[in-house]
Amino acid sequence: MTNVSLSTRPQKSMVATSLRIALYTVLLSVAALYLLPFAIMLITSLKDVEEIRTGTLLSLPSTLDFSAWGKAWSSACTGSTCDGIAPFFTNSFQIVVPAVIISTVLGALNGYVLSMWKFRGSEIFFAALLIGCFIPFQVILLPMARTLGWLGIANTTSGLVFVHVVYGIAFTTLFFRNFYQAIPSELVKAARLDGAGFFTIFRRIILPLSTPIIVVTIIWQFTQIWNDFLFGVAFSGFDTQPVTVALNNLVNTSFGGKEYNVDMAAAIMAALPTLIVYVLAGKYFVRGLTAGAVKG
Amino acid sequence: MITKNAPRFTLADWLPKLVMAPTVVVTLVCMYGYMIWTGVLSLTNSRMLPSYDFVGLSQYERLFNNDRWLVALANLGLFGGLFIGICLCLGVILAIFLDQKIRNEGAIRTIYLYPMAISFIVTGTAWKWLLNPTNGLEKMMIDLGFEQFTFDWLVNPDKVVYCLVIAAVWQASGFIMALFLAGLRGVDGDLIKAAQLDGAGTFTTYRRIVLPSLKPVFFSALVILAHIAIKSFDLVAALTNGGPGYSSDLPANFMYAHTFTRSQIGLGSASAIVMLGCVLAILIPYLYSELRGQRHD
Numbered sequence: 001m002t003n004v005s006l007s008t009r010p011q012k013s014m015v016a017t018s019l020r021i022a023l024y025t026v027l028l029s030v031a032a033l034y035l036l037p038f039a040i041m042l043i044t045s046l047k048d049v050e051e052i053r054t055g056t057l058l059s060l061p062s063t064l065d066f067s068a069w070g071k072a073w074s075s076a077c078t079g080s081t082c083d084g085i086a087p088f089f090t091n092s093f094q095i096v097v098p099a100v101i102i103s104t105v106l107g108a109l110n111g112y113v114l115s116m117w118k119f120r121g122s123e124i125f126f127a128a129l130l131i132g133c134f135i136p137f138q139v140i141l142l143p144m145a146r147t148l149g150w151l152g153i154a155n156t157t158s159g160l161v162f163v164h165v166v167y168g169i170a171f172t173t174l175f176f177r178n179f180y181q182a183i184p185s186e187l188v189k190a191a192r193l194d195g196a197g198f199f200t201i202f203r204r205i206i207l208p209l210s211t212p213i214i215v216v217t218i219i220w221q222f223t224q225i226w227n228d229f230l231f232g233v234a235f236s237g238f239d240t241q242p243v244t245v246a247l248n249n250l251v252n253t254s255f256g257g258k259e260y261n262v263d264m265a266a267a268i269m270a271a272l273p274t275l276i277v278y279v280l281a282g283k284y285f286v287r288g289l290t291a292g293a294v295k296g
Numbered sequence: 297m298i299t300k301n302a303p304r305f306t307l308a309d310w311l312p313k314l315v316m317a318p319t320v321v322v323t324l325v326c327m328y329g330y331m332i333w334t335g336v337l338s339l340t341n342s343r344m345l346p347s348y349d350f351v352g353l354s355q356y357e358r359l360f361n362n363d364r365w366l367v368a369l370a371n372l373g374l375f376g377g378l379f380i381g382i383c384l385c386l387g388v389i390l391a392i393f394l395d396q397k398i399r400n401e402g403a404i405r406t407i408y409l410y411p412m413a414i415s416f417i418v419t420g421t422a423w424k425w426l427l428n429p430t431n432g433l434e435k436m437m438i439d440l441g442f443e444q445f446t447f448d449w450l451v452n453p454d455k456v457v458y459c460l461v462i463a464a465v466w467q468a469s470g471f472i473m474a475l476f477l478a479g480l481r482g483v484d485g486d487l488i489k490a491a492q493l494d495g496a497g498t499f500t501t502y503r504r505i506v507l508p509s510l511k512p513v514f515f516s517a518l519v520i521l522a523h524i525a526i527k528s529f530d531l532v533a534a535l536t537n538g539g540p541g542y543s544s545d546l547p548a549n550f551m552y553a554h555t556f557t558r559s560q561i562g563l564g565s566a567s568a569i570v571m572l573g574c575v576l577a578i579l580i581p582y583l584y585s586e587l588r589g590q591r592h593d
Contacts, residue, residue, distance in 0.1 A: 117312035143330035227415035229530035278413035
């Protein structure tokens with residue numbers, strides 16, 4: 001552990017410089033290690049099957065061959081159908097968009113009530129909700145499967161939207177509640193004395209302050225739901241599978257030889273939406289992770 | 297700005313509760329209700345469909361006599377221990393290194409953290425290719441001149457769990473680093489200055505002052521990692537599918553297989569309840585210490 005920046009004695013400057021170089025070497029090597037798997041995925045996806053068989057992980061493709069991408073997108077087999085992962089991409093969006101919107105809106109309203117309109121039992125309920133963030137979903141899988149059947153939405157994207165909303169509310173509520181807790185309650189009290197109602201205060205005072213936490217929540221929910229596999233595999237039907245389930249089927253479906261280039265192209269495509277969000281809004285992504293992790 | 301609206305004032309009494317009502321109902325039914333429901337099923341002899349013939353604790357007895365379950369539990373211990381230990385060490389070391397006024401810190405941090413944005417299914421798919429014994433790492437090393445190099449962990453029942461550890465560490469360690477980095481930024485700078493005025497070296501300063509003040513972050517990270525480990529399902533599904541045989545099964549995969557594909561709902565429910573017990577065993581002491589800590593403030 002070399003906190004070189006703290007050392008001030010001049011005779012140490014040689015040592016300090018070399019330590020500094022060592023530090024950068026370690027940090028950059030580790031960065032390379034983190035990047036390597038993704039780089040290899042990309043390289044592999046651009047090779048043809050023959051080149052994969054003869055070459056090694058790191059050997060570069062002789063020509064850029066995008067045919068694996070085309071196949072992964074529209075004609076690779078995922079179980080019994082061979083339409084690529086494109087239809088499942090659409091399913092994922094059909095699940096993610098409504099689920100994110102509904103759970104964020106509910107989370108904002110709940111957070112608003114739990115911080116500004118506390119009532120008897122609301123704190124206890126919040127604690128109960130918090131524990132809900134942690135329960136392993138295995139304990140609710142089977143009852144939920146039965147419920148979806150009764151509601152007539154088993155194996156549909158609406159069913160998956162419902163499930164993701166139900167088990168996303170705990171997190172979205174937590175995010176908004178902790179954020180609103182920091183807003184001075186005098187603001188709301190003054191507005192109430194002025195006769196402003198519940199929704200007026202929310203719309204006029206609270207909502208305009210909420211942009212950062214809305215962004216954090218949307219990114220968090222988008223990433224969680226897009227990356228979900230458990231609910232997808234347990235509750236989706238054949239043609240309503242999300243892309244994670246389809247990817248897993250694609251990788252495990254092999255007629256004849258294994259096409260690693262197609263697997264890798266499909267994997268990158270499945271990862272792309274959340275990666276793009278991360279690159280564009282990394283700051284908010286990290287804030288969501290830490291807010292979800294370190295409870296207030 | 298806000299207009300007077302007298303009737304609304306009386307609505308204010310029940311409106312907040314009404315707004316909360318759907319969430320309250322859903323939480324009580326779909327979290328706590330279902331938990332109890334699964335608990336009840338674990339006491340029955342349900343097979344393909346839930347039945348309510350109670351058989352006491354015999355499903356638990358069967359569970360703990362089931363070799364596949366015992367393997368899954370042992371795997372969880374090994375996987376969880378290594379995964380948590382390595383992530384914590386790597387996380388704290390990288391965070392300290394990155395906290396030395398590094399140029400391009402933001403870019404490096406972004407690289408360390410990006411695997412966390414990816415689904416475990418994608419991670420599993422990628423590592424399945426990297427670690428496959430015929431064309432993956434092993435072939436690359438042989439082509440580089442290490443002719444004796446063998447790396448068959450992915451198909452070796454004694455080593456396959458380490459493959460899960462490698463992939464999971466790759467995915468989550470950057471996030472733990474970010475947690476520690478945030479913690480380091482919160483350490484009281486005056487305390488460090490005082491220690492240095494007293495003549496403490498860099499190493500001593502870190503050991504005596506910085507690391508102890510990271511204790512809360514340490515506990516949060518531990519709980520998060522344990523939680524990820526116990527819930528791990530997708531990574532196994534994508535990377536090993538539990539194989540070879542069932543040598544890399546984790547409890548979540550056992551539960552899924554028995555409940556949904558092997559028509560052993562009673563047994564699957566019992567395994568789910570044991571998983572819940574594991575989570576609570578970690579969560580309750582954590583929440584207790586958190587709450588106690590808050591009361592001290």
